[in-house]
Amino acid sequence: MTGRREPPEGPPENPSGGDDEYRSLVFDESFVRAARLQEFSAQERMGEHARAVRSLPGRGTRRHRSRAGIALVVLIALAFATAVYIGFRNPYPTPVGRRAEPLQTTVIPLAPQGPVPGGTADALLADGPAADDRSGASGINLPTVRRTKNFSDSQVTIALTTVKDYLVNSSLDPDVLTGGVVRPVGRLLDPDQTVQFDRSMDSPADDGEHVATGWLVRFDPAQVELADPEIRVRGTLTYAEAGADTLEVVSDHTFTYALRPAVSGPHRPDGASLFTVRRVLHFLVDREDIRLHRVEVRNAYVQAGPQSCSADTAGTLHPLLAGERADTRGPHGTDPYATGVPTAGLCGTLTISSPTPAPPRQGPGAATSPPSRP
Numbered sequence: 001m002t003g004r005r006e007p008p009e010g011p012p013e014n015p016s017g018g019d020d021e022y023r024s025l026v027f028d029e030s031f032v033r034a035a036r037l038q039e040f041s042a043q044e045r046m047g048e049h050a051r052a053v054r055s056l057p058g059r060g061t062r063r064h065r066s067r068a069g070i071a072l073v074v075l076i077a078l079a080f081a082t083a084v085y086i087g088f089r090n091p092y093p094t095p096v097g098r099r100a101e102p103l104q105t106t107v108i109p110l111a112p113q114g115p116v117p118g119g120t121a122d123a124l125l126a127d128g129p130a131a132d133d134r135s136g137a138s139g140i141n142l143p144t145v146r147r148t149k150n151f152s153d154s155q156v157t158i159a160l161t162t163v164k165d166y167l168v169n170s171s172l173d174p175d176v177l178t179g180g181v182v183r184p185v186g187r188l189l190d191p192d193q194t195v196q197f198d199r200s201m202d203s204p205a206d207d208g209e210h211v212a213t214g215w216l217v218r219f220d221p222a223q224v225e226l227a228d229p230e231i232r233v234r235g236t237l238t239y240a241e242a243g244a245d246t247l248e249v250v251s252d253h254t255f256t257y258a259l260r261p262a263v264s265g266p267h268r269p270d271g272a273s274l275f276t277v278r279r280v281l282h283f284l285v286d287r288e289d290i291r292l293h294r295v296e297v298r299n300a301y302v303q304a305g306p307q308s309c310s311a312d313t314a315g316t317l318h319p320l321l322a323g324e325r326a327d328t329r330g331p332h333g334t335d336p337y338a339t340g341v342p343t344a345g346l347c348g349t350l351t352i353s354s355p356t357p358a359p360p361r362q363g364p365g366a367a368t369s370p371p372s373r374p
Contacts, residue, residue, distance in 0.1 A: 008228045080297040094352045100284070100296040102190035105214025105315045110276075110305025110350035111326040118322025119317050121228035121258035128274055129352055130256035137168045139233025140253065148241045156247065160237060161287040162188065164292050170216035171279065172231050174275035178221040184217050190289060190296040205314035211314050212298035216275055217255065221262060227272035228258040242284060249283040249295075273322040276350075277301040287339055309347035 113347045117124075124129065133139055142160045147153040175181040182201045189197055197215055204212040212218060235253025242248040257275045260267055282299040289295060302318050310329040311318040320326060 100190040105211040105300040108346045109202045109307035112306040133232035133234040135230040160194045206314040224259045227260040227264045232256040247285045254278045275319040305350040
């Protein structure tokens with residue numbers, strides 16, 4: 001044989017295998033995905049009454065689902081827009097917050113006419129003008145509570161209780177009285193007054209606005225200490241509406257302290273003396289204050305003695321102790337040409353009255369009108 005020859009019937013028509021007529025067809029991935037029919041597998045065709053092919057979802061189905069999704073998003077957007085619109089159209093406007101005003105304070109030293117009487121703390125408290133007064137917080141009684149036009153009885157009770165807490169912390173807490181602690185008082189204040197309060201504690205000044213002794217009762221621990229922890233208290237609390245959203249509460253209490261010199265070592269048993277502080281405080285309490293258990297102290301009027309008229313009472317009170325006399329100097333002078341908040345050089349004479357019973361607890365009628373400022 002000399003080599004490969006053509007077959008007798010001639011060359012084949014399709015030498016490559018006979019697939020030329022299908023070369024123009026390309027079964028790529030897009031073609032397969034666009035198919036409307038899909039052949040079942042051999043395992044699937046073995047079942048009874050099984051069809052050879054299955055129908056695939058067409059483009060129309062996917063388009064329908066896309067339109068449904070778009071419609072759902074549009075409905076959610078319309079619902080949100082409607083809610084926002086109704087919120088803006090609310091007929092009940094949000095009340096405008098009321099800002100607390102600065103505290104205005106007047107402190108008047110009360111000078112004794114002679115030497116300060118001394119004795120044991122028990123004897124002075126039992127025989128003095130505070131003999132019938134109650135001890136500590138029990139002397140700060142709430143009036144009979146009745147609802148007002150715009151406040152329920154529970155709201156009034158919360159307001160009065162908060163005021164009582166302020167009085168207890170600022171007048172009876174030993175850590176506040178002689179320990180230099182101020183946090184128990186400051187935490188009960190409206191936040192708008194905290195800057196003024198902090199400045200009054202850190203840099204007291206006799207300007208009517210930054211007087212530490214207007215916010216609380218405080219003694220110099222290097223000079224005096226409590227001779228008896230039982231502080232006697234008498235006074236009243238009254239309340240009335242100051243507006244549709246505000247209650248005014250007025251406290252008028254007299255606190256009697258038994259003091260002695262702060263000295264190292266043993267103390268003389270008869271070295272105690274009494275010191276009296278009358279505090280008339282005007283509070284404003286709005287609905288937010290009731291909710292957050294805080295108050296706004298609007299005015300403080302304080303009488304305290306025995307002290308010398310010349311005593312600087314802006315930072316601490318300066319009691320005259322047993323056997324001491326007031327100096328002959330009068331109160332600090334007042335310059336009418338000075339600018340800023342005017343200072344008032346005021347002083348009173350301490351006169352001790354005979355012991356009288358503490359005022360009775362007020363009835364419903366007396367709890368609706370604050371007393372006038374002394």
